[in-house]
Structures are given as structure tokens and as C-alpha cells.
Amino acid sequence: MAINHTILGMLSYQPLTGYDLKKRMQGSSFMPWSGNNNQIYKALLELTKYDFVTSEVVHQDSFPSKKVYTITESGLVELKNWAKSKPEAFEAKKPFLLQLAWGDLLSYEELDVLLSQYEREIEIQLLMEQKRPATKQLGRSRSPRETVLWELINDNIILSYKADLEWIKNARIALSKLHDSESVE
Amino acid sequence: MAINHTILGMLSYQPLTGYDLKKRMQGSSFMPWSGNNNQIYKALLELTKYDFVTSEVVHQDSFPSKKVYTITESGLVELKNWAKSKPEAFEAKKPFLLQLAWGDLLSYEELDVLLSQYEREIEIQLLMEQKRPATKQLGRSRSPRETVLWELINDNIILSYKADLEWIKNARIALSKLHDSESVE
DNA sequence: TGTCTCATGTAAGGGGTTACATGATTCC
DNA sequence: GGAATCATGTAACCCCTTACATGAGACA
Numbered sequence: 001m002a003i004n005h006t007i008l009g010m011l012s013y014q015p016l017t018g019y020d021l022k023k024r025m026q027g028s029s030f031m032p033w034s035g036n037n038n039q040i041y042k043a044l045l046e047l048t049k050y051d052f053v054t055s056e057v058v059h060q061d062s063f064p065s066k067k068v069y070t071i072t073e074s075g076l077v078e079l080k081n082w083a084k085s086k087p088e089a090f091e092a093k094k095p096f097l098l099q100l101a102w103g104d105l106l107s108y109e110e111l112d113v114l115l116s117q118y119e120r121e122i123e124i125q126l127l128m129e130q131k132r133p134a135t136k137q138l139g140r141s142r143s144p145r146e147t148v149l150w151e152l153i154n155d156n157i158i159l160s161y162k163a164d165l166e167w168i169k170n171a172r173i174a175l176s177k178l179h180d181s182e183s184v185e
Numbered sequence: 186m187a188i189n190h191t192i193l194g195m196l197s198y199q200p201l202t203g204y205d206l207k208k209r210m211q212g213s214s215f216m217p218w219s220g221n222n223n224q225i226y227k228a229l230l231e232l233t234k235y236d237f238v239t240s241e242v243v244h245q246d247s248f249p250s251k252k253v254y255t256i257t258e259s260g261l262v263e264l265k266n267w268a269k270s271k272p273e274a275f276e277a278k279k280p281f282l283l284q285l286a287w288g289d290l291l292s293y294e295e296l297d298v299l300l301s302q303y304e305r306e307i308e309i310q311l312l313m314e315q316k317r318p319a320t321k322q323l324g325r326s327r328s329p330r331e332t333v334l335w336e337l338i339n340d341n342i343i344l345s346y347k348a349d350l351e352w353i354k355n356a357r358i359a360l361s362k363l364h365d366s367e368s369v370e
Numbered sequence: 371t372g373t374c375t376c377a378t379g380t381a382a383g384g385g386g387t388t389a390c391a392t393g394a395t396t397c398c
Numbered sequence: 399g400g401a402a403t404c405a406t407g408t409a410a411c412c413c414c415t416t417a418c419a420t421g422a423g424a425c426a
Binding site: 202203223248249251252 | 403404405406407408409
Binding site for chain 2: 002005006009012030031032076079080082083084085086087088089090091092093094095096097098099100101102103104105106110113114117118121122124125142143144145146148149150152153155156157159160162163164166167171174175178182
């Protein structure tokens with residue numbers, strides 16, 4: 001359950017409430033969760049149970065009371081151990097590839113519409129990613145190295161969109177060439 | 186629920202049993218499901234309910250009886266409409282990026298071990314993908330264009346691994362340069 | 371008056387996973 | 399004798415999502 005460790009990670013910068021965590025999660029794209037209440041408040045309960053975090057209720061005059069969570073010593077140890085643990089390969093869900101797999105049911109025109117729609121979609125995602133102020137949500141950098149790490153994360157996301165864009169452009173060319181050669185015959 | 190349409194797609198080649206579908210799903214990497222019974226037999230029930238497939242029980246002497254599913258006319262229409270529907274962008278789950286995000290807790294040595302483990306992991310995935318006989322599981326090609334589509338799908342998967350490999354190599358270089366510059370100071 | 375922000379939680383349900391259950395045959 | 403293949407299904411559980419519930423203050 002990486003979401004628990006991700007929360008620990010965010011708390012390693014500073015104490016935060018569930019509400020804060022939710023906003024940070026929603027504002028960052030390398031955290032693959034929607035940042036819904038259900039997950040976050042449940043995760044905080046679990047982290048409390050394992051003594052990885054402690055919480056303190058803070059009363060506010062003009063706002064509802066909030067629970068501020070702070071990472072513990074053993075929480076930091078857990079976070080570091082997780083950060084060192086053997087990495088897994090990524091898993092991609094690409095429903096577009098499934099559509100393409102049965103694309104032979106479509107005409108060349110329909111296929112090209114499909115491909116161009118996908119191209120535009122990926123372009124939009126890429127632009128949104130490039131506009132986004134990187135990883136600023138996660139607290140101030142603790143070292144120059146940490147800044148580099150965040151840039152690398154950002155690069156990875158951007159590169160995966162760029163790779164898909166390259167691919168789709170070549171795919172469109174390949175299919176239009178095939179179309180031309182077939183209409184000549 | 187793309188799995189239902191994926192099953193329709195596989196049935197568009199030929200009638201198949203749930204067991205056949207499971208094996209095909211497990212043998213192909215662009216279908217992001219484990220191909221477990223629960224999903225497949227439930228999906229077949231649902232497809233039957235909507236009259237997108239019909240089934241026929243075939244008795245066998247040396248094996249258990251099997252239910253062979255056949256796609257209907259309306260199932261084919263549904264499949265084609267889905268194939269034309271507006272494509273979504275891919276979604277990637279990259280737990281490694283989450284680990285990297287808190288990588289500043291590690292030493293340079295620990296970080297490089299982590300990066301090299303990831304590099305090897307992606308290399309292994311890439312090799313497995315390149316060894317795999319593409320999309321041969323899904324029935325014989327119905328047209329030259331379909332063959333091209335399958336090659337494109339295969340390319341996409343391979344390219345996404347290659348893009349990540351490129352990235353991790355550059356990441357390691359960037360971090361080792363930073364390390365060198367810091368140890369000089 | 372209505373919507374937004376702050377703030378914590380619960381409910382219902384979809385989608386996915388592994389493991390279990392059964393039972394014959396085939397291959398080492 | 400033991401594992402693998404053929405074949406269909408169920409059970410338990412995890413993770414994640416949207417929507418609901420409450421309730422005050424700010425802002426237009």
C-alpha cells in the first residue's frame with residue numbers, strides 16, 4: 001500500500017491535516033490516486049495504529065477544528081526502509097491500445113479520426129503537465145539533490161507523454177502509407 | 186468496462202470458452218488484467234444478458250464439458266461502436282517515482298543501488314516483451330492492415346519501456362555528476 | 371441567495387486480486 | 399505418486415471511486 005508511505009513522505013516535510021494531504025495529492029500527477037477522503041482518513045487511522053504518526057486536535061475560531069498529523073521516529077524509519085526497498089516496474093493502462101486492437105473493424109477514415117483524437121488527447125495531457133508547477137506542492141526542498149530528484153520525476157512523466165506522441169505520429173504515417181498503397185492497387 | 190469489449194473483440198475472431206479467453210488474456214501484455222476466473226465468467230454472464238454473445242455447451246469425452254461462446258450480430262455492432270469511441274489517455278502507475286520522491290532520505294550509494302535495480306527491472310521487462318511472439322494469441326490476421334495495427338500495439342509497449350530506460354540512464358548520470366561536484370566542495 | 375473554502379468523516383459500489391472447490395485425464 | 403492441463407465456477411478481500419452528510423464563515 002504505497003499510499004500509506006506516500007502520506008508518511010508528505011508528513012516528513014511538516015505536520016499536515018487530512019485535508020492538506022488530500023489537496024497535495026490531487027495537485028500532483030505522480031501520485032496515482034484521486035486523493036479521496038475515504039482513502040486518506042483510513043490511511044491516517046492505520047498509520048496511527050502502527051505508531052507511524054501522532055495527531056493533535058487544533059481548535060480554530062473561524063474554521064472547523066482540525067487534526068494535525070505528525071510523523072514519529074518509527075514512521076521516519078519505516079519511510080526510509082520503504083524508500084530503499086526493491087523497486088517495481090511501472091504498470092500502464094492503455095485502453096487506447098485495446099481499441100486499436102479491433103481497429104480493423106473501422107474504415108481508414110474512422111481509424112484516422114480515432115488516431116488524431118488520441119494524439120490531441122496526449123498533447124493536452126502533455127501541455128497540462130508542462131504548465132503544472134512541478135512538485136512545488138510537497139514542501140520546500142531540503143537539499144539541492146532533492147530538487148534534482150523532483151525534476152527527474154517531472155521529466156519521467158513528460159517523457160512518457162512525448163514517447164507516446166512520437167509513436168502516434170509514426171502510427172498515423174504508417175497507416176496512411178498503407179492506405180495509399182492499397183488504393184493504388 | 187473495457188474487459189467486456191476486449192472479450193467481444195477476441196470472440197470476433199472465433200468462438201471461444203471462458204478458459205480459452207483466460208489464457209489469451211494472460212498471454213498478452215496490452216490487456217491489463219490478470220485474466221482471473223472471477224472477471225471472465227462474470228463478464229460472459231453479462232455479455233449473455235445483453236445478447237452480445239450466445240453460448241453452447243459442448244460435451245467432451247476425455248475432458249470436462251465446456252461452454253463455447255459466440256459473438257452475435259448486435260455484439261459485433263457494439264464492438265465496432267466501442268472501437269470508434271473517443272479514446273482516453275493512458276494512466277501509468279509508477280511506484281518507483283514515489284520512492285524517488287523521498288529518495289533524499291538515502292545516501293548517494295543507496296540511491297544508486299535503487300536506480301540500478303530499477304534499470305535492471307525495466308531491462309528485464311523489455312526483454313520479455315521483445316521475446317514474446319507479439320499478438321499471435323488473438324487469432325489469425327484478417328487483413329494486412331490488422332497485422333500493422335498489432336505491430337503498432339507491440340511497438341507502443343516496447344517504446345514505453347525504452348523511454349523509461351533512457352530516462353533512468355540519464356537520471357543516474359545526473360545524480361553521479363551531482364555527487365562528484367558535491368564531494369569536490 | 372448561492373457557491374466556495376475549510377474540515378472530517380461514512381456509504382455504496384465497481385473493479386480487481388488470490389485462493390478455494392471440484393474432478394477427470396495425461397505426462398513424468 | 400505427483401504435477402499439469404482441461405474446465406467452470408465461488409468466496410473473501412483489497413483498493414479505489416463517487417457521492418453523501420454536516421456545518422461554519424467568506425464572498426459575490
